[in-house]
Amino acid sequence: MQSPKGLTGFDQGSGVENQKMRAIVQDKYGSADVLELRTIDRPEVAANEVLIEVHAAGVDRGVWHLMTGLPYLVRLAGYGITKPKNPVLGIDVAGRVVAIGPDVKRFGPGDEVFGFGNGSFAEYVTADETKLAKKPANSTFEQAAVSAVSGTTALEALTDVGRLAEDERVLIIGASGGVGTYAVQLAKALGAHVTGVSGPAMTDMVRSIGADHVFDYTSEDFADGESKYDLVLDIGGRNSLSRLRGVLRSHGTLVIVGGEGGNRLTGGVGRQVRAMMLSPFIGQRLTTFISSEHHTNIERLAEFLRSGAVVPAIGRRFDLAEVPSAIRLLEAGGSRGKSVVVIREA
Ligand SMILES: NC(=O)c1ccc[n+]([C@@H]2O[C@H](COP(=O)([O-])OP(=O)(O)OC[C@H]3O[C@@H](n4cnc5c(N)ncnc54)[C@H](OP(=O)(O)O)[C@@H]3O)[C@@H](O)[C@H]2O)c1
Structure with a gap:
């Protein structure tokens, strides 16, 4: 009627x-x-x-x-x-x-x-x-x-944009936040080895949702070691491109999801622009994206919620x-x- x-x-x-x-x-x-x-x-x-x-x-x-x-x-x-x-x-x-x-x-x-x-x-x-x-x-x-907002962003960042494959090593900077808590669980469900970066109050929580290793950004430097990653999701902290490239494997992928701060006009989107301009000239793939609100992504996410892989x-x-x-x-x-x-x- x-x-x-x-x-x-x-x-x-x-x-x-x-x-x-x-x-x-x-x-x-x-x-x-x-x-x-x-x-x-x-x-x-x-x-x-x-x-x-x-x-x-x-x-x-x-x-x-x-x-x-x-x-x-x-x-x-x-x-x-x-x-x-x-x-x-x-x-x-x-x-x-x-x-x-x-x-x-x-x-x-x-x-x-x-x-x-x-x-x-x-x-x-x-x-x-x-x-x-x-x-x-x-x-x-x-x-x-x-x-919907955080989960579909994490899913797109890992899959369509980051092209994560099973057994790859992924670094998630900003693992305790809205996008990060989905990214950690989704990356584990996709078969990756997951390292998270968060503040000290959140490291236990990030471990509890599946991260294999967690850096506390106030006392440890994720870039100060031997570890290299196939995929880096840059969600928080606004690290420089050179620091992020330093922990990427020679053919690894950097996905810049976001990061607060920056100037009032653009929010510091220059980092994303520089990454996109540099990427064609180097072995590493540096990229960014704006998440889609289409139902196909929400339905993909819903499957992970249904299976219990993501809580x-x-x-x-x-x-x-x-x-x-x-x-x-x-x-x-x-x-x-x-x-x-x-x-x-x-
Ligand atoms: N590209 C897109 O389409 C898209 C879609 C959604 C969101 N975003 C953007 O993505 C960003 C994150 O969103 P969100 O909802 O996840 O935000 P959020 O819930 O505020 O999470 C921010 C995360 O960054 C971490 N962080 C803060 N300072 C840090 C530092 N110095 N080093 C490392 N990590 C640090 C926080 O850790 P602690 O809390 O433990 O300190 C937290 O895990 C925002 O800028 C948002 O606008 C982009």
């Missing part, structure tokens, strides 16, 4: 567009102080979108960038030059589909899904159906909610009103694993 607006779902007849929801909203870019819990209209569903009743939403670095509008490249990428185009913050989501647009083919009301939403720190969020997958039955909403490392739980605290914790770097915002208990 279709509603007058072409929507299919439980809200038919009651007028989904007139209903309200609680959401974390920002009218301008800035620190976590710009975030407010407000009651606003539920979002309208476009033809290719679903409306999700949000159970949980993940907190990752991407939301910090969207909140602050930093580096400025983020604003130029289409998120809004002077203020956010979408005032509701949040990307990672898990929940239940409650309505679908007329062109949606892959989901129906009642489906439990996870993926990339358009403002998931809210009771309801819309998402393009191509950016969602069915939630694995053995994952909780909280586990699924922290997985999301959840740090702290927050409720919707506490999103500013969750983001301050992310800034301070004090979370063991990813923080999750629990919006509706399952």
